Amino acid sequence: MKYYQILNQPHDIQTFTKNILVKSGQTVNLETIMEFTAPNTVGNTFIKAVVMPGGHLTLKGLIRINQKSLNTQAFLKHSVLLIGDNSQAVSVPELEISNDQVQASHASSIGPVDSNQLFYLMSRGFSHKSALDLIIKSFLA
Amino acid sequence: MATTSYQKSPYEYGFSNPEVSVFKTQQGISQDVVKTISLLKHEDDKMFNFRLRAYQYFIDQPLPTWGPDLSGINFADIFYYLKPTDKEGHTWEEVPLEIKDTYDKLGIPQAEKEFLGGVKAQYESEIIYGSLMKKLKKQGVIFCGMDEALKKYPKLVWQYFGKIVPPDDNKFASLNSAVWSGGSFIYIPKNVHVDLPLQTYFRINSQKMGQFERTLIVADEGSFVHYIEGCTAPIYSTDSLHAAVVEVFVKANARVRYTTIQNWSTNVYNLVTKRAQVDAHGVMEWVDGNLGSKITMKYPSNILAGKGAHAEVLSIAVASGIQHLDAGAKAIHLAPNTTSRIVSKSISLHGGRSSYRGTVYISQGATNARSKVVCDALILDKNSHSDTYPTNKNSESSAFIEHEATVSKIGEDQLFYLMSRGFSQTEAEAMIVNGFVEPIVKELPLEYSLELNRLINLQMEGSIA
Numbered sequence: 001m002k003y004y005q006i007l008n009q010p011h012d013i014q015t016f017t018k019n020i021l022v023k024s025g026q027t028v029n030l031e032t033i034m035e036f037t038a039p040n041t042v043g044n045t046f047i048k049a050v051v052m053p054g055g056h057l058t059l060k061g062l063i064r065i066n067q068k069s070l071n072t073q074a075f076l077k078h079s080v081l082l083i084g085d086n087s088q089a090v091s092v093p094e095l096e097i098s099n100d101q102v103q104a105s106h107a108s109s110i111g112p113v114d115s116n117q118l119f120y121l122m123s124r125g126f127s128h129k130s131a132l133d134l135i136i137k138s139f140l141a
Numbered sequence: 142m143a144t145t146s147y148q149k150s151p152y153e154y155g156f157s158n159p160e161v162s163v164f165k166t167q168q169g170i171s172q173d174v175v176k177t178i179s180l181l182k183h184e185d186d187k188m189f190n191f192r193l194r195a196y197q198y199f200i201d202q203p204l205p206t207w208g209p210d211l212s213g214i215n216f217a218d219i220f221y222y223l224k225p226t227d228k229e230g231h232t233w234e235e236v237p238l239e240i241k242d243t244y245d246k247l248g249i250p251q252a253e254k255e256f257l258g259g260v261k262a263q264y265e266s267e268i269i270y271g272s273l274m275k276k277l278k279k280q281g282v283i284f285c286g287m288d289e290a291l292k293k294y295p296k297l298v299w300q301y302f303g304k305i306v307p308p309d310d311n312k313f314a315s316l317n318s319a320v321w322s323g324g325s326f327i328y329i330p331k332n333v334h335v336d337l338p339l340q341t342y343f344r345i346n347s348q349k350m351g352q353f354e355r356t357l358i359v360a361d362e363g364s365f366v367h368y369i370e371g372c373t374a375p376i377y378s379t380d381s382l383h384a385a386v387v388e389v390f391v392k393a394n395a396r397v398r399y400t401t402i403q404n405w406s407t408n409v410y411n412l413v414t415k416r417a418q419v420d421a422h423g424v425m426e427w428v429d430g431n432l433g434s435k436i437t438m439k440y441p442s443n444i445l446a447g448k449g450a451h452a453e454v455l456s457i458a459v460a461s462g463i464q465h466l467d468a469g470a471k472a473i474h475l476a477p478n479t480t481s482r483i484v485s486k487s488i489s490l491h492g493g494r495s496s497y498r499g500t501v502y503i504s505q506g507a508t509n510a511r512s513k514v515v516c517d518a519l520i521l522d523k524n525s526h527s528d529t530y531p532t533n534k535n536s537e538s539s540a541f542i543e544h545e546a547t548v549s550k551i552g553e554d555q556l557f558y559l560m561s562r563g564f565s566q567t568e569a570e571a572m573i574v575n576g577f578v579e580p581i582v583k584e585l586p587l588e589y590s591l592e593l594n595r596l597i598n599l600q601m602e603g604s605i606a
């Protein structure tokens with residue numbers, strides 16, 4: 001999957017959101033490009049994913065801001081939860097910035113489910129499996 | 142907005158002395174040049190063959206195209222080996238006068254007296270001066286030129302040489318393996334703490350020179366050493382090439398800190414392969430300052446092979462004018478509970494381009510591994526560029542990778558705040574930039590943090606002190 005976003009009008013505001021569940025044995029590749037060519041633009045990309053056991057996910061995300069796109073705000077976020085054995089995720093968030101009037105940033109995290117959340121739910125009577133399901137569901141909601 | 146008043150101070154190390162040499166290979170590279178270097182050094186067959194094999198790899202590999210533009214390098218134009226003097230001096234009096242003069246100007250003999258445990262000085266292709274404190278010698282510390290080490294301790298050297306940077310690793314590691322000369326070999330015995338830093342100072346003096354040193358550090362179990370390298374060169378209109386290979390072995394519970402202040406002149410291509418292997422509970426720290434050179438490609442790598450190993454990379458790049466500094470770091474987690482932290486700060490000004498390029502990989506089985514990467518970039522004017530190219534790969538579901546990066550100009554609100562308190566714009570900019578690099582600068586030995594502060598000097602009217 002490849003998504004291309006361009007902000008070429010002044011004062012453009014765009015947000016791109018994608019939530020992905022990578023099932024066991026599945027391989028998913030997602031590439032997003034957000035290109036800024038006009039001044040006073042705001043662009044955000046939010047990708048959330050859960051990778052089930054045996055799933056493979058590759059996320060690429062590029063923010064490119066050219067010289068004319070002054071006063072730009074750009075942000076990209078990759079949040080990935082890895083579940084169980086043999087799950088794998090690759091995150092490649094990239095920035096290419098060619099002027100100084102910008103606020104551009106990205107954040108990326110790949111890791112397990114927060115054990116505190118699991119513990120909390122299980123202490124309220126949920127089984128490990130249903131607690132995990134709940135967390136995954138709410139993460140992707 | 143007003144253009145920035147911030148600038149790099151003029152390059153102070155751009156002077157050159159007349160070329161001195163007792164031997165110089167012909168221009169360009171060929172199998173004969175490689176053979177000549179090996180024969181001249183009276184090397185055994187093993188190294189002779191190692192070089193020839195590496196030369197073949199060098200010829201076979203294409204130039205890497207994924208990074209900065211390297212097409213400007215003319216391999217046929219460069220001198221690959223220049224021997225400036227017949228022997229390594231052990232006091233500065235033994236060093237030829239013209240060469241000693243260079244080091245005096247750089248302040249090395251003075252620094253040695255005051256705060257270093259040992260010094261090596263490399264001029265062109267060879268180590269021309271070396272010293273090591275008596276106390277350290279007694280403890281069994283070895284600090285000598287790579288060529289000398291190969292003669293004196295061949296077994297020890299071959300146990301490690303080319304083991305984590307093999308001769309076919311990449312084009313420039315191959316080139317280095319083929320024509321390497323000079324560099325340092327350090328061995329720290331078990332449980333020995335070297336309190337004062339050991340330093341090597343690299344200087345290119347002639348035009349169209351290629352410097353290909355090879356550094357190998359072995360820190361045995363429970364030991365500690367801080368190694369510093371500094372590099373400068375004169376400014377010429379022709380390009381020089383610096384392609385080093387550094388291998389560091391950190392044994393169990395050992396700690397190595399490797400500090401680089403790279404301040405080549407802006408006609409030097411600086412293409413360096415640096416890699417460390419860290420065993421159980423060892424700690425590897427890279428403090429990497431990139432200020433000079435025309436193009437730099439340098440990504441200190443950490444192979445975390447033992448349980449609980451830790452790697453830390455602090456990297457700073459200041460790219461101005463024609464400079465393109467492509468720096469970064471790698472952390473490969475292969476064992477449980479390994480941790481790494483990468484902090485990169487870059488500043489681009491006057492059309493310069495600085496990039497962060499890094500890889501974090503956590504393999505399956507590296508349970509509870511953690512890695513955190515933070516890259517901050519400042520762009521100071523509208524002609525400059527900043528890029529971030531990280532790759533984070535996680536194959537272990539109990540392990541965690543975090544990455545964040547920001548690119549921005551100097552904050553207008555920060556500037557406004559300081560100026561409303563009575564600072565001029567220049568002063569305020571200076572304070573903000575200094576604060577930006579502070580977390581890394583404070584890790585440098587004092588004399589270097591002073592140098593760095595001076596190098597990324599601010600044109601300050603009035604004083605803030």
